Amino acid sequence: xxxxxxxxxxxxxxxxxxxxxxxxxxxxxxxxxxxxxxxxxxxxxxxxxxxxxxxxxxxxxxxxxxxxxxxxxxxxxxxxxxxxxxxxxxxxxxxxxxxxxxxxxxxxxxxxxxxxxxxxxxxxxxxxxxxxxxxxxxxxxxxxxxxxxxxxxxxxxxxxxxxxxxxxxxxxxxxxxxxxxxxxxxxxxxxxxxxxxxxxxxxxxxxxxxxxxxxxxxxxxxxxxxxxxxxxxxxxxxxxxxxxxxxxxxxxxxxxxxxxxxxxxxxxxxxxxxxxxxxxxxxxxxxxxxxxxxxxxxxxxxxxxxxxxxxxxxxxxxxxxxxxxxxxxxxxxxxxxxxxxxxxxxxxxxxxxxxxxxxxxxxxxxxxxxxxxxxxxxxxxxxxxxxxxxxxxxxxxxxxxxxxxxxxxxxxxxxxxxxxxxxxxxxxxxxxxxxxxxxxxxxxxxxxxxxxxxxxxxxxxxxxxxxxxxxxxxxxxxxxxxxxxxxxxxxxxxxxxxxxxxxxxxxxxxxxxxxxxxxxxxxxxxxxxxxxxxxxx
Numbered sequence: 001x002x003x004x005x006x007x008x009x010x011x012x013x014x015x016x017x018x019x020x021x022x023x024x025x026x027x028x029x030x031x032x033x034x035x036x037x038x039x040x041x042x043x044x045x046x047x048x049x050x051x052x053x054x055x056x057x058x059x060x061x062x063x064x065x066x067x068x069x070x071x072x073x074x075x076x077x078x079x080x081x082x083x084x085x086x087x088x089x090x091x092x093x094x095x096x097x098x099x100x101x102x103x104x105x106x107x108x109x110x111x112x113x114x115x116x117x118x119x120x121x122x123x124x125x126x127x128x129x130x131x132x133x134x135x136x137x138x139x140x141x142x143x144x145x146x147x148x149x150x151x152x153x154x155x156x157x158x159x160x161x162x163x164x165x166x167x168x169x170x171x172x173x174x175x176x177x178x179x180x181x182x183x184x185x186x187x188x189x190x191x192x193x194x195x196x197x198x199x200x201x202x203x204x205x206x207x208x209x210x211x212x213x214x215x216x217x218x219x220x221x222x223x224x225x226x227x228x229x230x231x232x233x234x235x236x237x238x239x240x241x242x243x244x245x246x247x248x249x250x251x252x253x254x255x256x257x258x259x260x261x262x263x264x265x266x267x268x269x270x271x272x273x274x275x276x277x278x279x280x281x282x283x284x285x286x287x288x289x290x291x292x293x294x295x296x297x298x299x300x301x302x303x304x305x306x307x308x309x310x311x312x313x314x315x316x317x318x319x320x321x322x323x324x325x326x327x328x329x330x331x332x333x334x335x336x337x338x339x340x341x342x343x344x345x346x347x348x349x350x351x352x353x354x355x356x357x358x359x360x361x362x363x364x365x366x367x368x369x370x371x372x373x374x375x376x377x378x379x380x381x382x383x384x385x386x387x388x389x390x391x392x393x394x395x396x397x398x399x400x401x402x403x404x405x406x407x408x409x410x411x412x413x414x415x416x417x418x419x420x421x422x423x424x425x426x427x428x429x430x431x432x433x434x435x436x437x438x439x440x441x442x443x444x445x446x447x448x449x450x451x452x453x454x455x456x457x458x459x460x461x462x463x464x465x466x467x468x469x470x471x472x473x474x475x476x477x478x479x480x481x482x483x484x485x486x487x488x489x490x491x492x493x494x495x496x497x498x499x500x501x502x503x504x505x506x507x508x509x510x511x512x513x514x515x516x517x518x519x520x521x522x523x524x525x526x527x528x529x530x531x532x533x534x535x536x537x
Contacts, residue, residue: 062120070214071116090120106136146240160187221249245512277321292363294393340422350431358395367416403436440524448536455492
């Protein structure tokens with residue numbers, strides 16, 4: 001009996017221990033998602049008659065500074081730059097040391113910490129914290145408000161800096177490439193609004209910048225920029241709307257490379273928007289030399305083909321485009337020749353408004369349309385039209401399509417001849433259309449259309465373009481064969497009538513072409529005919 005009682009007592013004890021373990025088990029608690037909190041500072045934030053050489057800012061937990069050299073900005077700039085600590089360590093206190101005589105008299109300073117302050121454990125940021133003080137008897141209190149909008153896309157970049165550059169005796173428009181601004185703020189994500197505060201009276205240039213590398217300078221070709229048309233005179237009650245737009249680098253050819261025995265590639269920066277360029281070989285070459293140049297479809301590259309191959313340690317070229325002239329050298333050696341490869345696009349499914357493209361890897365010199373055959377599933381020959389684009393090195397084939405139909409495409413031997421005399425073998429492809437009932441249609445009327453021509457696009461929630469048309473004198477259009485989904489109408493005012501949207505130019509003070517967006521208030525569903533009237537803002 002004693003042994004039995006001991007046995008049951010042991011079982012009872014184990015159950016109690018297990019129960020307690022279950023109730024009191026440690027799961028680590030919820031993840032900390034709260035940013036650090038400002039507790040106090042010495043001297044106090046928004047102090048006047050500031051005459052100290054050190055600022056200490058206390059937080060409620062250990063913090064670290066992320067990219068402080070890029071993120072933390074002093075406005076107006078302080079020279080020499082203050083020393084900020086701790087660097088690379090965690091502390092509840094941030095210390096800023098100022099050299100004597102580095103501050104101007106009767107001046108309000110703002111230390112904007114950007115996104116640099118994070119808690120040490122989870123990296124939660126305390127965004128846009130700022131410390132303000134004045135060396136005079138009052139704080140400058142002028143402010144400037146406005147909005148920033150990405151002109152070409154529906155959503156703004158995640159972080160947009162709004163900057164003011166004082167127009168003093170040393171000012172030039174190129175200052176945005178070289179120096180940090182006098183004042184800075186950030187556009188708020190949800191409303192795209194900004195407020196610049198604690199500023200003094202003066203004349204300023206107002207800039208908005210997608211500052212990707214957080215250096216408070218404009219990196220053309222990498223970052224978006226926007227600017228006010230006129231200089232800002234403070235004080236003012238005017239609000240400013242800034243249109244942010246993508247930028248490109250100034251055109252510059254890169255050093256060429258040899259790819260195959262008879263092919264070089266010339267990369268470039270910037271935009272090559274026409275065939276009005278010349279690549280001239282300056283080195284001695286055979287009198288029988290022939291060349292052909294095509295544009296890469298995927299990269300900013302020109303393909304330069306030549307024949308015959310001739311031995312030369314290096315080749316010297318002159319590249320001319322608009323006002324750019326540059327001499328370029330490439331070392332050459334004997335390499336294997338390239339063989340002809342032909343790609344057909346699309347691969348299988350084809351939309352009703354889609355063309356077929358024949359894309360060889362070597363330049364097309366000629367093709368015989370009579371050796372191209374297009375048949376439907378009933379072996380009925382389908383008429384088609386062809387168009388050769390020599391610069392992009394492709395043949396476009398268009399034809400009228402029926403729903404839920406298979407098309408058999410055959411490119412017979414010797415249909416095309418490339419620059420080196422190669423011809424193709426038989427190329428076959430099959431394309432299928434969907435049923436017309438798989439699509440939606442939209443009969444669209446646009447109110448408040450200010451001017452013409454207007455490029456009208458249907459875009460999805462990811463800004464991908466589904467349909468594009470150009471209106472020249474009407475505010476209506478019927479869109480057919482629309483893939484089901486939710487859409488926005490995008491209207492581009494094509495003021496220079498070149499059939500595309502044109503970005504602005506900061507140095508030339510040219511604003512981007514105006515773009516408007518309106519969401520269609522209901523999804524476009526398969527086998528639905530939708531009639532809509534929208535009003536542009």
